[in-house]
Amino acid sequence: MSDCLIIGxxxxxxxxxxxxxxxxxxxxxxDQQACAQESSWAGGGIISPLYPWKYDDLTNELSLAxxxxxxxxxxxxxxxxxxxxxxxxxxxxxxxxxxxxxxIAWMKRYNLNYQSHQQGALFSEIAQVRNPRxxxxxKADIVNKGVKIIEHVKIxxxxxxxxxxxxxxxxxKTYLADCVLACSGAWSSQWLDLKxxxxxxxGQMIVLKSKPDTVENIVLDQGxxxxxxxxxxxxxxxxxxxxxxxxxxxxxxxxxxxxxASQRFSSLANAQVEHHWxxxxxxxxxAKVMLGKHAKFDNVFLNTGHFRNGINMAPESAKRITQxxxxxx
Numbered sequence: 467m468s469d470c471l472i473i474g475x476x477x478x479x480x481x482x483x484x485x486x487x488x489x490x491x492x493x494x495x496x497d498q499q500a501c502a503q504e505s506s507w508a509g510g511g512i513i514s515p516l517y518p519w520k521y522d523d524l525t526n527e528l529s530l531a532x533x534x535x536x537x538x539x540x541x542x543x544x545x546x547x548x549x550x551x552x553x554x555x556x557x558x559x560x561x562x563x564x565x566x567x568x569x570i571a572w573m574k575r576y577n578l579n580y581q582s583h584q585q586g587a588l589f590s591e592i593a594q595v596r597n598p599r600x601x602x603x604x605k606a607d608i609v610n611k612g613v614k615i616i617e618h619v620k621i622x623x624x625x626x627x628x629x630x631x632x633x634x635x636x637x638x639k640t641y642l643a644d645c646v647l648a649c650s651g652a653w654s655s656q657w658l659d660l661k662x663x664x665x666x667x668x669g670q671m672i673v674l675k676s677k678p679d680t681v682e683n684i685v686l687d688q689g690x691x692x693x694x695x696x697x698x699x700x701x702x703x704x705x706x707x708x709x710x711x712x713x714x715x716x717x718x719x720x721x722x723x724x725x726x727a728s729q730r731f732s733s734l735a736n737a738q739v740e741h742h743w744x745x746x747x748x749x750x751x752x753a754k755v756m757l758g759k760h761a762k763f764d765n766v767f768l769n770t771g772h773f774r775n776g777i778n779m780a781p782e783s784a785k786r787i788t789q790x791x792x793x794x795x
Contacts, residue, residue: 468494468614470791471634471643473621473657475501477597477776478769479649480604481784486647487611489788495613496634496641498620498653502601505651506776508671508745510693510701511597513778514589516686517563519572522754525775530576531782533593539781540595546610549603551595552696558592561585561687561730586687594684594693597777616641621650621657624766631763645765645791651748652711654756654770661761664771666711666746670719671703674727674737681731692727700734702727704774708749715742747774757783758790767791 470486472479475497483493495501513536515521515529540553563569564580564587573579580587609615625633625640633642634657648658652666681694693701702723720742728735748771750756755775760766769787772779788794 468492468643470494470645470647471496471641472647472649473634474648474650474653474770475605475615475617476504476506476649476651477502477601477604477780478506478651478772478783480601480608481780482647482649482769482787483608483613484604484611485784485788486791487608487613489792491788491791493608493613494616494641494643495608496616496619496621498618500617501605501615502598505745505747506601507598508669508743509597509774509777510671510691510703511595511600511777512558512684512691512693513593513595514558515775515778516689516691517569519568521775524755524757525779526576528755528757528779528782528786529775531785532779533591535781536593536595540600543600543603543607547603547606549599549606551600551603553593553595554696555591555593556694557588557590557683559583559585559683559685560587560589561685588683592684595777596695600777623657624763626763629763631766645767647767647769647787647791648760649769651770651772651776652746654748658760659762660756660768662750662752662756662771664748664750664756665708667749667773668707668709668712668744668746669704669774670707670715670723670742670744671701672720672723672739673741674700674702674724674734675740676700676734676737680733685730687730688726690723690726692730699740700727700737711746713744715744748776749773755779755783757786
């Protein structure tokens with residue numbers, strides 16, 4: 467029997483497993499398919515909310531604290547596994563909304579500022595990771611640290627006896643543990659009773675094949691972004707579609723994303739679209755992270771509902787839930 471069962475193997479689940487394992491907790495992580503194949507893989511890997519002033523205090527606290535540790539964290543994971551998450555401080559060029567009253571007040575509150583740029587505001591300290599590579603490295607890292615991973619098992623419900631959670635139940639097996647940690651993103655409400663429903667918000671993205679240094683900084687405009695990778699590939703995203711678990715992509719969106727990028731960088735107009743995919747963000751009506759104890763069970767914990775900010779909040783979210791599980795202040 468494990469000390470802790472983690473349900474969900476995305477960035478939040480695996481980062482939580484890492485922090486718990488480092489604290490001495492015996493962890494088993496269960497995912498309904500292979501780890502790191504959903505929202506964490508599908509996103510862009512920007513280590514910041516896109517427009518931070520639009521989010522609540524907790525989101526900003528988790529993100530800012532994670533930004534402080536991400537570079538060293540990636541360096542340590544690279545050293546431990548030989549797999550490079552490709553942390554890159556590429557800066558973020560924001561073309562809109564940075565001069566709104568709300569944005570100015572937020573920057574003053576957090577003592578943050580930007581460099582003037584002919585196309586907007588450059589936040590030079592914002593970094594990115596290549597999220598599929600970070601996730602691959604995280605998986606290897608937690609296995610090395612003793613975490614047991616069980617894949618292709620869908621959890622159906624908590625196992626409850628005398629008003630206490632004893633573990634979780636799949637279609638053909640029961641898994642026991644001292645505590646359960648829900649990190650299952652958009653699927654959390656399918657097996658767990660929550661005060662607020664978490665539902666999938668689909669986003670479509672494309673990647674363009676280009677040359678290195680075609681785009682220098684991450685670019686954000688009108689709610690969409692352009693992310694340059696080190697090898698020259700350019701990620702462009704993302705849509706917001708409340709359509710349930712519909713994985714389909716469409717030509718209209720692909721063309722719109724490509725046009726968005728080429729309008730800002732004319733050299734991308736003829737760039738080949740290498741891939742086009744979709745992912746499911748864990749959304750809720752309040753748009754707030756669920757981080758803490760379950761309302762009904764003292765030994766069931768929540769680290770879910772991060773919407774589009776799972777990657778950039780993962781380290782601090784994992785740290786805080788680890789402290790709570792270990793009864794630390």
